[in-house]
Structures are given as C-alpha cells and as structure tokens.
Amino acid sequence: MSQLFYDAAPNATRVSPEREADRHYPEKSEAVTLFGTCVVDLFFPEAGLDAIRLLEREGVRVHFPQEQSCCGQPAWTSGYRDEAKAVARKQLDILDRSGLPVVVPSGSCAGMFRHHYPALFADEPDTLKRVEALAERTFELTEFLLKVCKVQLADRGAPSRIALHTSCSARREMNTHLHARELLQQLEGVERVDHDHESECCGFGGTFSVRMPEVSGAMVKDKTRSLMDSGAVEMVTADGGCLMNINGSLEKQKQNFRGRHLASFLWERINGASAGEVA
C-alpha cells in the first residue's frame, strides 16, 4: 500500500492518511509545560495541580506559562475558523517560547494541538512547521506518565471499585484510551469495572451540548445510568469536558455518584486519603 504518490494540486482527489504507526516516545525530559485547558482552569483546578504534582514526583520540572488560556476548540468546532485560529496562534506563540514538551490533562485539547492545529494552519507553510513540531511534542497526561515517565504507582488507598470513562478524543484521536487503564492497573486496591456502552460518547461535544440539549441530554443520561449501574463507587476520567458534563448531569439528577479527574484520583491513591485537599 505504500506506493508513493503525490499530487500537489489543491483540487486533487484525496485519500485517507496512511495509518498511524504506534507513537514513538522520547526520553523523559527534564522539564515540561503544562497546558491547563480552560475547563480545568476554571472548574477543576485541583486536577491541574495534581497533574503538576504527579509530574514533579517523576522528577520533571513543570512550567505553567501564565499567558495561556484556551486551545481554541470551542470556536473551531462551532465553525468559527478565524476566531479559533487567532486563539490557536496565541497559544502556539506561548508554547513555542520554551519549546518544552507540552502535557495536557485533557484528551480533547491534546487532540486539538495534535490533529486540528495542522488543519487550521494548513495554508501557512511557515506556521505549519511550528504547528507540526508542537503536535510532535504534545502528550496527553496519562500518555506522558505511562509512556514517557514510565511511572510506577504504589497504591496506598483503601480497596475501591471504579469505572473509567474515556473521552472520544482520547479514544479516536489520541489513541490513549488504554493508557489510563494501564495506570489504574498499577493500583493494587483499585478494581476497574466495565460499564455498558463504554466506548460511547457521553454527549458533551463542546457546544453540541447547548445547541442540541435534547439529544445531548439523552446521551448523558444514558451514560450516567450505565456508570451507576456498573457497580462502581465512582467514575474517573482524564478529560475535563466529559467530567463537567457527567458531574453536572449527576448533580442535576440529584445523584450521589460522582466522577473525578484521573490526576486527582491517582494523586490521592499514591498518598493515601485526603492528599488532594490543598488550596
């Protein structure tokens, strides 16, 4: 299948990109930049802080550029390309200043850097080079911990049973849906249970949840139902958007069941209970 073919005409008939080979991971770097993401920034900051702690525990120095804001995804998925591009350009400039690997505690924002920035800047060859370099050095948190840091987690928590929700971006864009599982497997006291229709979307989809609240609401109801029916005592996820969606729905339904960001969960497990309460 690898017959080389190149037709540079913009109106040339397109083929699907070659299948991605398994990602090649670099040696652990001495420092990284954490891109917090706007949802974590405002709604789950302790998860971002726990991500920093987990990275530091691996001997990695963490930079958090104060100029960062949002990756641009909301505008991009809403069809506002120019606005998305302006925001993307800003983040690119900020992240390029240090040129450090970028760790993101959310699959969809990492996917934005890796897969959608190249589409946004396809018409600017010079910027595209920088964008491709950024894509190359962007890692989802679980991926970075597992594959780059080769983290070893010693569980100090009480036995628990949890369900794992994997975001669609992690699953289908980042190919990181198995990484969180592997991390959880390292925790002796934690049993991960499957839930019904596990690979199905939770219904968030960014602005989809407000443009199509009826359909989105039906999806999140089904998702929360299967999570609660799984026998787990709580849910963990490595994606801020899904977490906001699922927890918001559970709260609206007046359920006690809740989800938590994986970073906070891991940090708590390896430190024993109540480790997360800082700030």
Next chain:
Amino acid sequence: MSARGNILGKLRDSLAGTTPRPDEFDERLVTKPWRYAPGDRIARLRSLMEAVHTEVHQCRSDNWPELVAELLNKRNLTNLLCAPAKEHGRALQAYFEATEQRVELLAYDQPVEAWKEELFWNVEASLTGTLGGIAATGTLVLWPDRHEPRLMSLVPPVHIALLKASEIHDNLYDMMVSQDWAAGLPTNVLLVSGPSKTADIEQVLAYGAHGPRELIVLVLEDA
C-alpha cells in the same frame, strides 16, 4: 447542452490540473487471509453455508441422483425443474426413469413468457449445476445459460445445486482471475450463499423471503 455533456464537463473542470491516481490494488489483501489447504475447502464452505440454513451433502459423482430422489420424496415434492440437455440433467433423468420415480421432471425449454404462471406457482423445486464454489465466503457461483436460465435458481421454493469438489476455489479473487472473468461475462452471473432471507422485521431472521426457502448443495467428489 445535454445532461451528459454538463455532468462530464463539470467533473472535468473540477479535476483540471490534477493527475489520476495510480492503481493501488493490492491483491494480497483479498487473497492472503482467504487461503486454505485443499483438504479444508469443503469443510469451510460447508460450515459457512450451514450457518445460513443451507443443507449440504457430500456425495459421489455417480450416485447423487439417488440422493436427489430421496430429498424430494422426503419433502413430498411432486415436480422438479431440471435441464435434460445437460449432462447432470441426463443422468438424473436416466435414474428417475430407471427407478420409476413419481416426481415429475420439468424442463425450462421455452421463453419465460410462455409459462410464467406455471413457473411462479406450480414448480416446487429446481436442480442446477454451478460454475464452482468459494470457500472463503461459502458461496456458489452460477452462470445461467439457455438450459439453466436465470429464474431457475430463484423462483422455485427449493433449489438443489450441484457443486464439484474440484471446482471449489479459495476465494472470489482467485476464481475470477484464474478464469479471466474480466475478458467476458455472461449476461448474468450470480453468487449465491444460502437460501433467500430477510431480517427486515425486528432483525429477526426469516428464510424464504422472495427466493428459495431451501437451498440444498450436493458436493460431488470423484467416484
């Protein structure tokens, strides 16, 4: 301007300055996963066809008419459409005459218009040959002709097909290429992989939708 001219013109405009993509067909992808040891072909075909309600019998190339009589009698069928002009039709006829079978043998020897009503409502079973079989998908290949026309394998509720064991191919690609189908196809080629069925109501499988309710395959091994 004609519709044809407009359509082709628009397509050409859209492709201006581009080059056609090269042919990237990779035959390994449609052959390698679908290769079997010669001894396994029958078993593979059989299990796939049986999985979709086909009755498969293995018999010798000299005693199959006996089995046909038995199958028909077991079902209390009173007639069978076959092709007396073909070798297998002659063999069947000879056997049926010699053993004084009650089943009436019918021939498809006039244009369909002349006997449509009878073909559609009175013929109970048919027997045809096949061009071969395909192990990969559990499939019979039929090339209808003057003696075994297209409707013969479709309209009667029971279809009995003869398949020579030596003519079972591993996969469709091998068969098509080794016999050079691309050089010239008959007006109709049929790949048949079971009796007619549907799952259109509640996805519940029901056989005998519009074609045969029963497909019986006799795999003939050399005597």
Next chain:
Amino acid sequence: MSQRIPVTELTPDFRGRAEEALADGQLRENFRVAMDSLMTKRANAFPDADEREGLRELGNRIKAGALSRLPDLLEQLEQKLTENGIKVHWAETIEEANNLVHDIIEARKGSQVVKGKSMVSEEMEMNDYLAERGIECLESDMGEYIVQLDNEKPSHIIMPAIHKNARQVSKLFHDKLGEPETEDVNQLIQIGRRTLRRKFMEADVGVSGVNFAVAETGTLLLVENEGNGRMSTTAPPVHIAVTGIEKVVPNLRDVVPLVSLLTRSALGQPITTYVNLISGPRKPDELDGPEEVHLVLLDNGRTGAFADAQMRQTLNCIRCGACMNHCPVYTRVGGHTYGEVYPGPIGKIITPHMAGLDKVPDHPSASSLCGACGEVCPVKIPIPELLQRLRQENVKDPEQPQQVKGGGAKYSRTERWIWRGWQMLNTRPALYRSFLWAATRFRALAPKKAGPWTENHSAPVPARRSLHDLAARHLDQNGGRPS
C-alpha cells in the same frame, strides 16, 4: 410522522423532531436494540483488526482512484454497457431522471412497476412521480414494502423499517391487506412473499439500484439477501437501474474488496445471500431475463460535492449504513428525525449537496463529533472533518459567494460578535486573567440558569481559585523545582 415529507419541503426543524423521537420510548428501544445488534455483528465480522484496516485502506484507495478519473470512467462505463446492449441515460436533476424513467415505461405502455431496493429512487421520489402519472410503483424489499404500505419513508438505508416492531407490522398488514393479525415474523414475511410474488410476475418494468458499476466489463452489481433484487431485474421484460454517478469502479476485481467491506460493515455477513452481476439484456438464444436494460446515471448535486476536493470524499460512500449504526445521535433519534432520504452521518454530509445546506441547517450541529462514524466507515470518509467544514460553511456571511450550496444559513451577527469577544478574551492574557479572577472571586454570583446547559446540568460554579492561581502559588513555593 406518517406523511411523506419531500426533501424540498423540509421544515428545517431537526430539534423539534428530535424531541418528539426522544420522548417515544418504544422507538428509542427499537433503535437501541437494533443498532447494538448491528454493531456487534460488524465487530464479529472483522475479527482481525489488521485485516480490517488493510481492507478499509484499499477500499479508500479504490474509490479515490475512481474519483480521480471519474469522467473518463463514466465514459468507459457507458461505452462498455452500450456494447453489452444496456442503454445508458444521464440526468442532472431528479426531474430529468424521473422523466427518463417515465418515458421508458411509457414506450412499453407499462402500468405496473416493481422496485428492488434503491436509495437513489428514494432520492428521486420515483414512487410518487410515477403514481401521479397513473403508474403503480411497488417496493419489493420487505422493509421498503412495509414502509411504503404505511406511507412512510425509510428510517435506515439498509433496514428501512427498523423503527417498527412486529406488532406494528402485524397491525399494518391487517389494516391494509386484510390479513389476520400475527406477531410471528415468519408468517409476516410469508404474507409479503405471497403478495409480492404476483407483482413480480405481472410487472411490466422492474427498477433497481446499483451497488457498483464496473467500467472494465460494463457490469451492474447488486447485493441483497431477499431475492427481490434478482426478481425485479429478471422477471419483468424491462429493467431500469438508477444510480448516482459516483458508483462506478474501474475494474471487475475492485468489487472483491468492496463487496466484502459492504456486506461485513452493513450486516456483519461475510457476503450477502445474492450478489447479482448484470452485464446485458436477454440474448436471442436465452429464455429469460429482461429484453431491455437501462441505466440512468444521476447527478443531483454530486458534481457540486465533487467540485470541492474535501467534500469530494463524500462520494466514496458505498451506502453500508455503518456510520448510522454506530452513531449515538442516530441511535437515539432514529432516521425520521433527519427528515431526509439519507439519515445519520452520511445524510448529514451528502444532503447539503443535494438539497442545499439551508434546507438542513441544523444537521451539521447535531453531532458531538465523537468520531465513531469515521472510525467504522469502510471507505474511510473523514465524516467528522466534513461536518466541521459544513459548520464553517453554515456560519459564513450569506452575502459572500458560497462554496457549498445553501451555505450561510446559520449566519448570525450576534453569534459572530460573541466569538469575537471570546477571541479577545483568549488572546489577551491580562484580560483572561482578570476574567478568571472575577469568575472565581464572585463564584457565588454564578447564574443558576445558564441557558440550555442547565436543562441537563446543575449550574456550573467556578472553583474558588483558578489553576492559574494555584499553579503560580505552587510553583513559587518550591521554586518550580520538582518536589
């Protein structure tokens, strides 16, 4: 939902129809069960991921190769079909196509048409067109027959009556055909068989679709399980096939992987019961088969999709339906909510070129972009990417020239300004940080109602301190060094 809604008269109200569908528990249950089963069947039909991915890539290359020389291939197809005795017709619009079909039927003084499953004929609304001219056009695929009998449209491109259960079909057969009620699916199918058998016999003309048209040999290939396709194309004296211009493939061997991808993705079957290759009308020495075979090649917006290299990929589609089977939105709202011939993800990307984006302005947004469709599409159409593109076309200034028919339908000056504001907030760090500061300090004042969000969620309350604050403090304390 019992009236047929012609595509051209759609009310662009996806949300309203979705709400109704979501409230119909029976309907949701019917779809969930059916889609779950189709997903499982597909997964079982591809036990080897490498084999599957290799084949999908090949499918994509074959279709892209065909599109990259489409005009030449269509000419070759026409020439080969003509040599084989099949008459080729071209139609730019559905009106033209219907006219052509009508003329052929008229020339034979036909009054009864029996139809095998064909989504293109649905696109043409051929049944209605012919009925208005006194010609009965009867669907013969069991699902299509049921749907036609109930004056509905198919709710799925492969399983047209999937929204109905046996009880509903039983009632329908009772009311319309006077048959005794039964919920036994076998008996229901036998009712259909009996009724339609007479029609096959009596029909003057048979109509069918085409799954693949082979340019090399001048062959029309059809896949099916029931045998109605074979009946429609063999029993009546005239066969008219209708298809879109994108269905042509270069070589006969190309159908090997494509048929495998199609039947496995659609139904989880290694192959359908029948694969029917038609390369000509009855020859003088043959005893059955149609005396005339016609092929109508329809454009209906396809050249428009073709004009845009990104959108052109839409024409890879082999109509397997896997994208809708795997779509969490389709599963919940069902096919009729889309209000168009092609529902689900494929419908969202193909309908704008046919009807215009302004006829279906909500469709591109009716997706969480979860990517399940693109993941299963056997010819690797990047459906989420195309949806995103349509969202861009949707909000373009309608005064500007449009790249997609009916673009700009969702243009809103207000929304544009909101996003400009959002852009400003996210490109000016000082502004963004003041926003964080205010949102976290005045979190108690966060509104209890936040538009549609609070229909399904509790009101979002910002944290006490932003990550910007927490990170700064934390990194300050230990000098940014690993703890």
